Amino acid sequence: MAQEQEQSLLSVKGLYTEYPNERGQTVKAAQDVAFEVPEGKLFTLLGPSGCGKTTTLRSIAGLERPKSGEIRVGARTVYSSATGVFVAPNKRNFGMVFQSYAIWPHMNVFQNAAFPLQVGNKRLSKNEVREKVMRVLSAVALDQLADREATKLSGGQQQRLALARALVMEPPLLLLDEPLSNLDAKLRERMRFELKRLQREFKLTTVYVTHDQSEALALSHEIAVMNEGRIVQIGSPREIYQRPRNRFVADFVGTTNFLDATVVAIGVGDDRCRVATALGELEVQCFDALSRNDKVVISVRPEDVEISEQPPESGGGYNVCRGTVDAKAFLGEHLDFQIKAGECVLLARAHPSLRSPVGDEIYVQMKPEKCIIISADAAPGRARFP
């Protein structure tokens, strides 16, 4: 990747975090977490709740003290278990937007945004503070509301204020803890673009935590998918979606069909091999070295399961099979089909114009480059859709 040559601003190495829960048992929150974030890039920690992503973010912030590891920002080490360095959160000078926004209800918009400039050892004149605050407020389009009570803001405005407050001290690093999860669906989509624009415009090095895969895919330069305290895959949004390394990633990011398969032939053209599945023999994409008779799992995204009432033309006729429409659901933008083919049930996403009734015969076609072999480490299971 090109990013590896760039200067990395944040570097997290070998981070382990534990804390006792209410019953006194030790919860292993982060296990050997390591990643680098280049300057100006948005890095996302994605995973289900309890996967350790928030703990990792709070360790970077200094709100939690990890058990071991090292966290470096630029040339400055803010935490290292080896040398015993732990910089208090208020000395780290990072900006952070909390899930609840944590807008102080006893202050107005201006006072909220000005607070970071008034505390600590910063000695700024009133005019400097005003100038900086108004600049950052206008960047998030809140300059007209500077005198408004913070509690009278809408959800989206509170979110923008939280962002302004995090940015006002021009932090080297911006930390975002599920900043969009408290907004309603429509607003969330709008704020997603807004956030992306600000991040790209000001080239803010950002660590973003979310459990929402579409948010992660839309915003990030790079995504780390986490599960049970560990990072299971790091990659660009496209890599994560199109080449999931294992079953968890394929399942968590987007919707997918899993097919158990056995390798029949390898080296069929570029990175291709043939596998035997319940649907018959398929030609699939593979990146890892495999040998004959290996047990593997194939992942196919529903939108890559093309269906038609007529047999597809022979030109693209790879991986074609016949099935029957088992059930279908109209979802507005698209139509979800559940197709029964032999022993398997496949989920396919089609244009709403396709109107095949339930029980009809239907043709399924899957392009080889869309059928991904994922590590065989995944527990064998029947073909299914989530």
Add this chain to the structure above:
Amino acid sequence: MGVASSLSDASAARPGLWQRLDLKWAVFGVAVMLVAWLALVPLVFLLWQSFYTPQTATVAAEFTLGNYYAAYSSFETLRLFLNSVQFAAGAALFAFLVGTLLAWINERTNTPFKALFFGLSLIPLVIPSILFTVSWILLASPKIGIINLALQSWFNTDTVFVNIYSMTGMIWVDGLHYSPMAFLLMTAAFHSMDPSLEESALMSGASVLQVARRITLKLAWPAVLAAVLILFVRAVESFEVPALLGLPVGIQVYTSSIYEAIHRYPSQIGLASAYGVTLLLITALVVYFQSRLSGQGSRYSTVTGKGFRPRAMDLGKWRYLTAAVFILYLVIVVVLPFLVLVWSSLQKFYSVPTVAALKTLTLDAYRTVLDNPSLGRAVWNSLLLSLGSATVIMLLTSVICWIVVKTRIPGRSLLDNLASLPLMFPGLVLGLAIMIFYLNVDIGVYGTLWIMLIAYVTRFLPYGLRYNMISMLQIHKELDESAAMSGAGWGATFWRIVLPLLKPGLIAGWIYVVIVSVRELSGSILLYSPGTEVVSIVIWELWQNGQYVELSALGVMFIGVLFSFVMLAQFAGKKLGIKEA
């Protein structure tokens, strides 16, 4: 939040960090030490004194069991215990029944004007106990009580109809005075009960009575028991009523016996301590059961703190009867006592209301009271003490609550318990313990206002703690974490974020402590000396001197001032509350 514990590790590892963290740890240390000092010192010295002979200039204290022997050897002891329990249980049950009836009327029926009744029926909480007791003496004493005299002239006999100087009288006065407390407790219980629990029983085919018996009562049971126990502790600690009504006719309870033992000559501090320890054991036991109970209560979904709006029952014509109950109640607890004080304050010498007495109305008593130079000093002392103790308590408990709620310092829940410890100290016992300690350890506070400040702060610490704790728990941890992320140190975060966010609880608690400490009598009565009297002590002294008229004048003014303060505070609170919301 993990910061505090992590910071403590860091500071231990690297001494260089100490300077940066100085303020936080200095404040924590001072707060913890103050609380430990306030809560533990009286307890320890009370116990110590109860096992020793009094120390004098010539004789050193010696270990003895004589105090307990003296306290428990006589047959009187059993009577003392039975009297105390009878009085406390009677007053608690009476207050509970009255309060529950009112709470039910107020919460669950469509009685007209109930919001107004609600506000008015809380007035007795503002009236100091000693004034309430005195006004009932003026109403129902066998010789000068207006009720007796009116009934006697009505029926033309000299039968004594009501005698306030009796166990029944004591229970009546104390129970009535604290019925608003029961009213508040039970209103909260009724309020936090999910009506759908009752409605689903109705839908299952249960009759209204069955619902009341099998659902409502069962659900309310923990709240009922908790309320009765709180009222019991309060009544067993009560000093004014037993002292004014019980002592003249020889009905002794623990509090009045402690007072008597101290004021005997030579004063028997050891015996008083033995009584004090016994009383403390009783209250500690009940407080322990009560806290166990409320711990258990959390499994009842009724105690959710969520405000429900229960369906009010339509009483039809009967709602005028319930309104009449409210009016009767107000007449008995507010109108009659206050009017009798006003009447007696306008006399030259105390006399019962007659047409002839109407002609001799005078404001002389007010003049006498206001001209009395010691009154000015007492008012000043009361002001200093109540404002001072309220401020100290609220600031101190805000730090304690921060430690308990927001840090992971080991032993923090112990701190919570420690600060709640004075809850089981009856005012008189606390005064006794503090007196013993500062008599023995001379650091120059005995006989000054400081010793009273110490007593007030100790006694009302738990109340301030509760107010602050509720507010502190409501502050989302991200609100102060975001201040840390903004670069604010502990001091700046506490001063600029936490204290302002605590403000509603802080102010409410402050007002409450001001009111209760201005009324305080039982703690002060063993600690004051000439020059450090407070207003309630002046009232006590006027009573001892038989100056009923002057007492009434002072009482009327006192109630007036307290009442306006509460009104003002409520008004200000509403304005603040609106801004906070």
